[in-house]
Amino acid sequence: MEREIYFDNSATTQVHPEVADLMHETMIRNYGNPSSLHKKGVQAEQAVSHVRKILAGALQVAPEEIYFTSGGTESNNTAIKGIVHAYKSRGNHIITSNVEHPSVLNVFDHLEELGFRVTYLRVNENGVIDLDELQDLLCNDTLLVSLMHVNNEVGSIQPIKEVGEILKGYHKKVYYHVDAVQSFGKLPVYPGKWGIDLLSISGHKFHGPKGIGALYIRKGTRVKALVEGGGQEKSLRSGTENVPGIVGLGKAAELAVQDREAHAQKMNAIRETLASRIREKVPNCRINSNFDGTGAPHILNISFPGTRSEVLLHYLEQDGIYVSSGSACSARKGKLSHVLTAMQLTEEEMEGSIRFSFSYFNEMDEVMPVVESVTKAVKELRELTGRK
Ligand SMILES: Cc1ncc(COP(=O)(O)O)c(C=O)c1O
Structure with missing residues (x-):
């Protein structure tokens, strides 16, 4: 499988x-x-x-x-x-x-x-x-x-x-x-x-x-x-x-x-590694989550301008990777996320935002396949829309 x-x-x-x-x-x-x-x-x-x-x-x-x-x-x-x-x-x-x-x-x-x-x-x-x-x-x-x-x-x-x-x-x-x-x-x-x-x-x-x-x-x-x-x-x-x-x-x-503290450390290490590898590999992305103890250990939200998060999500799904679209409006009548709107992201940043969220069941060796899949998908989607 x-x-x-x-x-x-x-x-x-x-x-x-x-x-x-x-x-x-x-x-x-x-x-x-x-x-x-x-x-x-x-x-x-x-x-x-x-x-x-x-x-x-x-x-x-x-x-x-x-x-x-x-x-x-x-x-x-x-x-x-x-x-x-x-x-x-x-x-x-x-x-x-x-x-x-x-x-x-x-x-x-x-x-x-x-x-x-x-x-x-x-x-x-x-x-x-x-x-x-x-x-x-x-x-x-x-x-x-x-x-x-x-x-x-x-x-x-x-x-x-x-x-x-x-x-x-x-x-x-x-x-x-x-x-x-x-x-x-x-x-x-x-x-x-x-x-x-x-x-x-x-x-x-x-x-x-x-x-x-x-x-x-x-x-x-x-x-x-x-x-x-x-x-x-x-x-x-x-x-x-x-x-x-x-x-x-x-x-x-x-x-x-x-084991709360051990779990939090494990999730945070996965989160930090994923964020830094994506930052290294994917040009022009914006990390919307906080680090250095000021962000929850299990949530990482990243914007990939020039993509649409729903499309990106389904690209990743083809590689067996499950994430959430961070852009979809979950609360109000507007089209885009009320949270990202409140944080004053641009429309493009909101439209291409993905939420990765972890549990103590996740392992560090899951990070690189996700980085590779995200890098490939973002590149392809940006080429389709003429973005770099
Ligand atoms: C912050 C927050 N509050 C409330 C809820 C609702 O919880 P439940 O799905 O158990 O109704 C959720 C679920 O996504 C949540 O993330």
């Missing part, structure tokens, strides 16, 4: 075999409903409680502060809508950035239609927000700040801890939500210590299953439920728990967190 190189791990990851085995075992043996009073129910409930403890340990928070959801999108929706609806008497102003995932941006659009005043923090050319701008925007009416930790398109890291400090020091309580979907398991993140009230994670980004995630909610924070029903998850999220998914999420989290 032709070798496949999967460099699209920010889209999703392969389920770890140990995770799949444990889920299989759970599905056929531990199939009880956690709400049932008999032994089968108790066993299922114990499995769920065990994972709550694993996630709490990884985030250094209390198990009662962990709630299971269907993934990042639901965690983000629950956190943001849940806070503004629970506390709307306390303020009408909500803040986010203009490089968030659509599961945040579209919720803010919806809340704006409902009458909330929305402010979007801008980012600099490195994709990072400005703390002074945030400080200036805070006012007596501000209710919520929602920010992503790692950007899914370029891997920029927001100063999450510093924002927490600013909000802790503000004279009025402002709720703070962090979308940690791209950072959990890759960077340290400690919501309890960092002043974060709500934090979203998603299993399929770190070799867990799809359709399962979690939301950390600081003790004492009220969140209005999106789904009503049998009262599971302390009535925040009714519906019979996805026990195999939860068990898989726990195993994947354990595997990701126990």
